Amino acid sequence: MKTIEIDFTKLRALDENIRKGFIGTFGVTxxxxxxxxxxxxxxxxxxxxxxxEIRAFAKALVKEKDYYRFYKEYGLNDPRTYRSKxxxxxxxxxxxxxxxxxxxxxxxx
Numbered sequence: 001m002k003t004i005e006i007d008f009t010k011l012r013a014l015d016e017n018i019r020k021g022f023i024g025t026f027g028v029t030x031x032x033x034x035x036x037x038x039x040x041x042x043x044x045x046x047x048x049x050x051x052x053e054i055r056a057f058a059k060a061l062v063k064e065k066d067y068y069r070f071y072k073e074y075g076l077n078d079p080r081t082y083r084s085k086x087x088x089x090x091x092x093x094x095x096x097x098x099x100x101x102x103x104x105x106x107x108x109x
Contacts, residue, residue, distance in 0.1 A: 004029060006057070008049030008099050027104030030061070034105075037065055049099070056095040063091040064105055 006029070036043045047054050063084070070084040092103040 003044040003046060004033065005046040006048070008047075008053040008057075008101070010048075011099075011101060026101070030064075030105055033061070034065060034068070038068075052098045056091070056098040060088070060091040060095040060103060063088040 006026070033043055033045065047057055049057075067081070067084040067088045070078070070081045074081050095101070095103055
């Protein structure tokens with residue numbers, strides 16, 4: 001399996017137009033990463049950036065997984081799903097603020 005590498009340090013140096021193209025690729029990568037996480041597969045992942053960026057990325061990814069798990073298990077109208085959704089939104093805001101990158105997985109917001 002190929003190692004996935006995400007480098008926020010290099011991303012900050014990119015031109016705005018190139019950065020927009022990156023968002024689509026980033027979204028596909030995250031979607032694949034989440035699917036492998038749900039399948040129980042080990043995912044070789046390298047994330048580079050500041051501590052805040054890496055922490056915000058990890059938190060948003062875990063909250064995305066949690067929300068999906070609660071949604072599948074309890075449905076959309078369950079209070080646990082609502083709490084998970086709000087936790088995900090907070091994690092996404094923190095990620096976007098710390099990295100300057102828009103969180104690409106927005107199909108459930």
